[in-house]
Amino acid sequence: KAGVTQTPRYLIKTRGQQVTLSCSPISGHRSVSWYQQTPGQGLQFLFEYFSETQRNKGNFPGRFSGRQFSNSRSEMNVSTLELGDSALYLCASSLGTGGEQYFGPGTRLTVT
Amino acid sequence: SQKIEQNSEALNIQEGKTATLTCNYTNYSPAYLQWYRQDPGRGPVFLLLIRENEKEKRKERLKVTFDTTLKQSLFHITASQPADSATYLCALPVSGSARQLTFGSGTQLTVLP
Numbered sequence: 130k131a132g133v134t135q136t137p138r139y140l141i142k143t144r145g146q147q148v149t150l151s152c153s154p155i156s157g158h159r160s161v162s163w164y165q166q167t168p169g170q171g172l173q174f175l176f177e178y179f180s181e182t183q184r185n186k187g188n189f190p191g192r193f194s195g196r197q198f199s200n201s202r203s204e205m206n207v208s209t210l211e212l213g214d215s216a217l218y219l220c221a222s223s224l225g226t227g228g229e230q231y232f233g234p235g236t237r238l239t240v241t
Numbered sequence: 242s243q244k245i246e247q248n249s250e251a252l253n254i255q256e257g258k259t260a261t262l263t264c265n266y267t268n269y270s271p272a273y274l275q276w277y278r279q280d281p282g283r284g285p286v287f288l289l290l291i292r293e294n295e296k297e298k299r300k301e302r303l304k305v306t307f308d309t310t311l312k313q314s315l316f317h318i319t320a321s322q323p324a325d326s327a328t329y330l331c332a333l334p335v336s337g338s339a340r341q342l343t344f345g346s347g348t349q350l351t352v353l354p
Contacts, residue, residue, distance in 0.1 A: 174341055217282075230287065
């Protein structure tokens with residue numbers, strides 16, 4: 130079974146721009162969660178989508194948004210990028226029943 | 242609010258020894274606890290899940306214990322190898338949401354040859 134894939138793997142953007150990251154979950158997984166990881170804050174939960182609906186949301190500003198499509202693929206968008214948004218963005222998929230999550234390789238975003 | 246603490250940022254041990262990592266939590270009674278391994282620049286990899294009614298779980302050289310009275314989980318790697326060197330993260334489901342995980346800050350384990 131193919132694992133979780135994320136595109137792009139690396140991205141460099143300028144402050145004020147916006148960015149869209151993509152995540153394809155493991156086949157059959159209906160839940161996709163997004164995390165931000167930085168050296169200072171560790172792994173922080175952004176939001177979770179299940180059956181095309183946002184079910185849970187972390188403590189991030191409204192500049193961070195996402196969506197999920199009918200095939201369970203998910204995208205997250207960050208608008209008006211700030212330097213502090215530089216991080217590794219990880220998505221994880223699961224069956225949606227609670228339990229283990231399977232992470233993708235991440236997208237490394239650098240904001241200059 | 243719930244808190245997770247992994248009380249060692251870094252742990253160095255000699256090859257062949259048993260590594261023991263600790264995860265403590267407060268203000269919470271989770272239904273389960275998970276352990277993940279993360280290598281630099283890569284996503285975490287799921288290792289083990291232990292439920293609140295399980296005291297111990299094993300998988301090959303890995304062993305996890307879960308003490309709901311102490312609010313603590315111990316993660317053991319026996320006969321450690323340099324390839325076990327990585328950051329190990331514990332994770333708990335957020336109260337009221339089985340699918341939202343809160344992660345500890347991780348313990349960076351280095352196994353010295």
